[in-house]
Amino acid sequence: MAAEGQSELVQVVALLGAGVVAVPIFRRLGLGSVLGYFAAGLVIGPFGLGLFSDPGAILHVAEFGVIMLLFVIGLEMQPSRLWALRREIFGLGVAQVVASGALLTLAGYAAGLNLAVAFVAGMGFVLSSTAVVMQMLDERGETSTAQGQKAVSILLLEDLAIVPLLAIVAFVAPADSGENAADRWREIAIAIVAVAGLVLAGRYLLNPMFRILARSQAREVMTAAALLVVLGAALLMELGGLSMAMGAFLAGVLLSESTFRHQLEADIEPFRGILLGLFFLAVGMSLDLAAISVHWPTILAFTALFIAVKAAAIFGVARLLGASSRESIDRVALFAQGGEFAFVLYSAASAVGIMDASTNAIFTSVVILSMALTPLTALALKRLMPHSAPSLDGVDQADGLSGEVLVIGFGRFAQVASQSLLARGFEVSIIENDVEMIEAAATFGFKVYYGDGTRLDTLRASGAGQARAVLVCVDKREAAEKIVELVQSEFPLAKLFVRAFDRGHAMDLVRAGVDYHIRETFESAMAFGEAALVALGVPEEEAAEIADDVRRRDSERFALQVAGDIHSGSSLIRGNAPIPTPLTRPRRAGQIVDQGEPQPEAS
Structure with missing residues (x-):
């Protein structure tokens, strides 16, 4: 009786172990979890290790x-x-x-x-x-x-x-x-x-x-x-x-x-x-x-x-x-x-x-x-099929634009960031490479043009050469870095504002010498935490002081991390832009404002 129960327990452990081992491996290989389960079942089944006789x-x-x-x-x-x-x-x-x-x-x-x-x-x-x-x-x-x-x-x-x-x-x-x-x-x-x-x-x-x-x-x-x-x-x-x-x-x-x-x-x-x-x-x-x-x-x-x-x-x-x-x-x-x-x-x-x-x-x-x-x-x-070009029916492509501000990417971040500029009356040109996003924006009264900001010809057609400021609001780190490189090389007079994905991305942007960067979640998270303090009975003035202190300490840690990477000769260093501190900032150094989720402090 005990032996029979032990055998059943072995089978249960084998089932769970096979799935736990095979599925992550197959997903890592890009083959999907279904094929991982199939392969695991074949291995432990009657025609594999023989742990089961009646599948x-x-x-x-x-x-x-x-x-x-x-x-x-x-x-x-x-x-x-x-x-x-x-x-x-x-x-x-x-x-x-x-x-x-x-x-x-x-x-x-x-x-x-x-x-x-x-x-x-x-x-x-x-x-x-x-x-x-x-x-x-x-x-x-x-x-x-x-x-x-x-x-x-x-x-x-x-x-x-x-x-x-x-x-x-x-x-x-x-x-x-x-x-x-x-x-x-x-x-x-x-x-x-x-x-x-x-x-x-x-x-x-x-x-x-x-x-x-x-x-x-x-x-x-x-x-x-x-x-x-x-x-x-x-x-x-x-x-x-x-x-x-x-x-x-x-x-x-x-x-x-x-x-x-x-x-x-x-x-x-x-x-x-x-x-x-x-x-x-x-x-x-x-x-x-x-x-x-x-x-x-x-x-x-x-x-x-x-x-x-x-x-x-x-x-x-x-x-x-x-x-x-x-x-x-x-x-x-x-x-x-x-x-x-x-x-x-x-x-x-x-x-x-x-x-x-x-x-x-x-x-x-x-x-x-x-x-x-x-x-x-x-x-x-999926791998053999060429990527289909999006249908541009009813969508205007970026060509001959000349706004004072060029916004690249029009997701949730850019939609909020652009409202202040539009409210003040600045002429804003917006480009986006997601056709569905362009069509959705049109329903809310936004005129967004189709264009890939990682291409130099698109940046020229979008008016980057005449823009006083370029706002890089794309949600992909690699794309943002490519745009920063092109704008700094070809349009050095435009001020460069960049949305950073996380703390590491922000450090790269500082080294690249952008005029301003902000981690996409930092300020919203700070406001969220401050509101939680107030709801828990902390006076509003004290909650604001605490939030300001958290910002200051984060800024100091960030500056030390960037400086430490540069002094250690990190392979991530790009360019020779001076490193800003909370008190001083060179013309094209990244302003230390923000970013993100708590990170381990650099030693």
Whole structure:
């Protein structure tokens, strides 16, 4: 008994250790966490170190990670938002699923499969991996972008498609599978009742239940209730013969406008993350290398065929619906793989006799292999695809400008900094290389021109030669340093004001000899701290004195750090500008005002 418990503990430690070791390495290599989990699962699985003999059992448990992922997505999808995405979901989503399914079915039939098997194999491959796509979108920070929302819409439609697909599988099952038409209609009726029951429970029972539990002030009970809702909805859908993930998604949508939405998301998030990682590990373990070694020509051929056919369908649909070539290729990189719902569909097909065990194993391996290749495919396309030039429709390029002040970059920092100049009546020219930012600024009455401040020709066209002051407000350190170098070399009469990223960047700007610099967070943080002192009962005058003393000491430390670097012959030194002190400042030395987060004092 003790030995059995010890063995289970070894497996738990192996699962956690594999993820903890592999994921940071793969992310560091730029390959993404999904591929890291796949590789780790393969290493510790039955075809690697052999620490697990039944990855299917782990995969069954880990599917709850996908279920919780769909619940969290549902929480973000208020009915009004779903209605706003109706064209993407039922237009783009349906078009992609139908086109991909039809072409994959034809491809499978042409490759020698009978029509029923070709349909099931192809439609299973149509259902892209929600877990893989959402993880990649999240890592790239694109979930809330317009393109990310289109991807989410397609995923939602694909998740919903599992319901009619399972019904179709039941209808096309061989006659001797043990089910008659009456049984199938009864299953459909049960499914409808299950969905209706879930909607009614979500509409009338869940919010009152959470209000009662919230009054108990027991945090652990709220967490248990959140898990109960997710797993209960999944169980209800499973009893109705439908997708557990769809049940979790519906529960999330029904709670999306609840006052408890954010608390529910916070309670579910840790379980979602761990179980989703476990799901990817289990998929890696499930890659049957023995089956691949026997059927590898067939598996590789179908993997290449299905990926190519689905990619062509996705690209064609995207282009027909107005997407650019780059956007279409990016969508191909995200969706040209099978997904976890294929396992559900293939299992259902095997249960009713459409697929035999060998065919199921082959196409399961095809799906897993395609999922493992997705991060690599996306990475390769990202590196091989040239950067697309932004569309300048309706945007004026910087040419022939002649303002007294040239502002380079128009993010949040510059938007605030420029207001005083505009209020005083100075003629200000503003350039920015982010087209979306330019368009957004125009809605608030700002005239911003398109231009890359790191290019000398752009600076000339923007009027840097006539400007009395150049304000460098870009948010990238390397770009700011390049602009400083160009302005000092080509336009030495213009006063140079620079936004510094942090203390180290500020020290570099001092050495470069700019007229003025300020760390982007320093003064706001000082005001924040001073307001906190006042709120805590410190008299306003005393709080101001304390803040001034902090500024003075920071300025002195900063001067000592810069002087110490120069006297030690630091390789970071640029130019021979004199080092300012709090009392003296040469004409082009950096004024010591600010910057940032607390740093260790230089010795």
